[in-house]
Amino acid sequence: MRLFIVCSLATTMHARLVKVFDTLWYGGSRWALGLLPVAWVFGALTGLRRYLYRHNFKKCPSLPVPVIVVGNISAGGAGKTPVVAWLSQQLLESGYAPGIVSRGYGAQRNDEAVMVQPGADPEIYGDEAVLLAELTACPVCVCIDRSAAVQRVAREGVNVVIADDGLQHYRMRRDFELVVVDAARGFGNGFLLPAGPLREPISRLDSVDAVLVNGESALIGGIPFRLQQGEAVSLEDGTKRPLDSFAGQKVWSVAGIGNPERFDAQLRAAGILPDPVPVPDHGRISLSDLQARRQQPVLMTSKDEVKYRNEQTDDCWCVTAQAQFTEDHAAGLMQQISERIPKPGEGETLDR
Numbered sequence: 580m581r582l583f584i585v586c587s588l589a590t591t592m593h594a595r596l597v598k599v600f601d602t603l604w605y606g607g608s609r610w611a612l613g614l615l616p617v618a619w620v621f622g623a624l625t626g627l628r629r630y631l632y633r634h635n636f637k638k639c640p641s642l643p644v645p646v647i648v649v650g651n652i653s654a655g656g657a658g659k660t661p662v663v664a665w666l667s668q669q670l671l672e673s674g675y676a677p678g679i680v681s682r683g684y685g686a687q688r689n690d691e692a693v694m695v696q697p698g699a700d701p702e703i704y705g706d707e708a709v710l711l712a713e714l715t716a717c718p719v720c721v722c723i724d725r726s727a728a729v730q731r732v733a734r735e736g737v738n739v740v741i742a743d744d745g746l747q748h749y750r751m752r753r754d755f756e757l758v759v760v761d762a763a764r765g766f767g768n769g770f771l772l773p774a775g776p777l778r779e780p781i782s783r784l785d786s787v788d789a790v791l792v793n794g795e796s797a798l799i800g801g802i803p804f805r806l807q808q809g810e811a812v813s814l815e816d817g818t819k820r821p822l823d824s825f826a827g828q829k830v831w832s833v834a835g836i837g838n839p840e841r842f843d844a845q846l847r848a849a850g851i852l853p854d855p856v857p858v859p860d861h862g863r864i865s866l867s868d869l870q871a872r873r874q875q876p877v878l879m880t881s882k883d884e885v886k887y888r889n890e891q892t893d894d895c896w897c898v899t900a901q902a903q904f905t906e907d908h909a910a911g912l913m914q915q916i917s918e919r920i921p922k923p924g925e926g927e928t929l930d931r
Contacts, residue, residue, distance in 0.1 A: 600776075603774075604775050618771040618774035619771075629747075632750065642730065643733045648753045649662055649663050649742065651758055652783050654776045655838055656838045656841075657838075658761065659743060661901060667717045669909065669913055670916075671717075673917065675739050675922055676737050676738045677737055678718045679717050679720070679743060680741070680743065681720075681721050681742075682744060684860075692724070695708045695720065698713070706835075706882050711743065760790060762793055764776075764838060766781055808899070809822070815892055826851060828851060828875070828876060830878045831856055831876070832878055833856050833858055833864070833878070833880075833883050834858065835862045835880075843855055846898075876896060877894065878898050883897070
């Protein structure tokens with residue numbers, strides 16, 4: 580219990596800090612203006628770095644296969660991992676042999692490129708990498724240096740690589756850039772970090788190949804998609820229940836993701852009464868200590884589930900989710916990709 584109290588204090592402090600920045604970035608707080616000089620310096624440095632790599636003043640390693648980056652220009656989650664899982668399936672069905680690379684956020688420092696197997700320890704490889712290794716039929720590799728990860732996963736016989744995040748990792752050459760935007764949050768106050776949520780200015784979207792919008796937004800435009808909630812799966816024995824079978828119940832909501840409110844909103848839409856548990860992005864808590872506070876079902880995201888499956892759990896459930904595009908939008912996006920990255924034998928080898 581003492582450990583739970585310490586963890587609760589840490590996660591509560593983190594939650595308060597997140598709330599401060601949410602107010603700063605998305606709530607119209609005037610305090611953001613005081614951080615603009617720092618944001619200008621940040622923008623100048625990141626812009627210079629991008630310029631140096633784009634104009635070959637800083638060299639990028641040669642890569643043996645083309646790379647598709649799935650990233651964002653805002654801090655926090657936008658739904659990139661489900662998009663990566665969906666895209667890998669689309670590529671497989673189109674005749675490609677895709678691999679996936681990731682930095683391995685929330686894990687031990689991975690200076691060497693290592694392959695990730697289904698069921699691997701997320702504390703070593705990262706929760707997103709482990710989840711992708713299990714959701715897809717693709718080789719997955721993690722490394723801080725994503726170029727090294729691409730070189731390693733290419734030895735597994737892949738002919739195209741999807742980079743989960745890494746839009747700003749300019750040392751890694753890329754052949755196609757996809758940016759994922761959360762329609763509910765948009766770009767906040769439109770300022771760069773730390774005055775706002777942006778890693779790069781909104782004008783960066785003009786240079787990418789496609790913008791994918793998680794939800795509907797007339798302001799952002801781009802290709803819309805949605806995260807479709809599936810069944811609830813028991814962590815204890817794999818039993819499946821329809822999500823709406825929890826309707827009217829109060830549940831613990833565990834979402835160690837960039838925007839946990841999105842998960843809570845989806846639960847409320849199913850008639851569920853979520854009791855949010857503050858968890859840092861990529862973080863974890865003690866489920867048994869949580870249940871000791873009040874016995875009620877625990878619902879969590881797939882990204883969280885990989886971190887708790889070895890813990891003794893009772894009434895804990897993973898809510899699955901998949902990215903869904905219309906047939907026309909999916910076909911149009913895959914057409915764009917095939918024109919830029921022909922399947923082997925269908926076009927000239929790209930100069931990377």
